[in-house]
Amino acid sequence: MDRQPISREGYDKIKEEVRLLEDVEIPKITQAIADARAEGDLRENAEYHAQREAQGMTQAKINQLKSKLNECYIVDRATLPKGVVTFGSRVTVKDLSDGTVETYEFVGPGEEDYSGDVMKILTTSPLATGMMNKKIGDKVEVSVPRGKLSYEVTGINDGS
Numbered sequence: 001m002d003r004q005p006i007s008r009e010g011y012d013k014i015k016e017e018v019r020l021l022e023d024v025e026i027p028k029i030t031q032a033i034a035d036a037r038a039e040g041d042l043r044e045n046a047e048y049h050a051q052r053e054a055q056g057m058t059q060a061k062i063n064q065l066k067s068k069l070n071e072c073y074i075v076d077r078a079t080l081p082k083g084v085v086t087f088g089s090r091v092t093v094k095d096l097s098d099g100t101v102e103t104y105e106f107v108g109p110g111e112e113d114y115s116g117d118v119m120k121i122l123t124t125s126p127l128a129t130g131m132m133n134k135k136i137g138d139k140v141e142v143s144v145p146r147g148k149l150s151y152e153v154t155g156i157n158d159g160s
Helices: 008-037 046-070 126-131
Strands: 004-006 072-074 090-095 101-107 118-122 139-144 147-157
Touching: 008 046, 008 072, 046 072, 101 126, 118 126, 126 139, 126 147
Parallel strands: 004 072, 101 118
Antiparallel strands: 090 101, 090 147, 139 147
């Protein structure tokens, strides 16, 4: 798998989540397991089994987040080319089928947010992949599960 770009902020956010899980949640669960174990017969101890399950799920979440971090590289947006769609660009597009205008920001793992006026979508999404390196005025056709979408790039805010 190709490594994915991520901003310093996005990387730090995921790293902090891992730290909280490792330094706060796992010790809490470990203590709860010890407390439940002290209650006696483990075969009939629902609390013990629930905490063991929580421990496994929390460890799986930690492993998933660490794997995500290992698959990323931090991008300094200031070094990216201007005037073309790249990682971190905020792109305004016109849907050529109905004339609606939408704005997207292309982000890395853990930074996506589909609510609000500007949808933050992964750079690995079909839409972002199709728009990479395009300029204002370029037309883009993107294949998505429900068919083909046609857009015209009407604006690029690359932070400059």
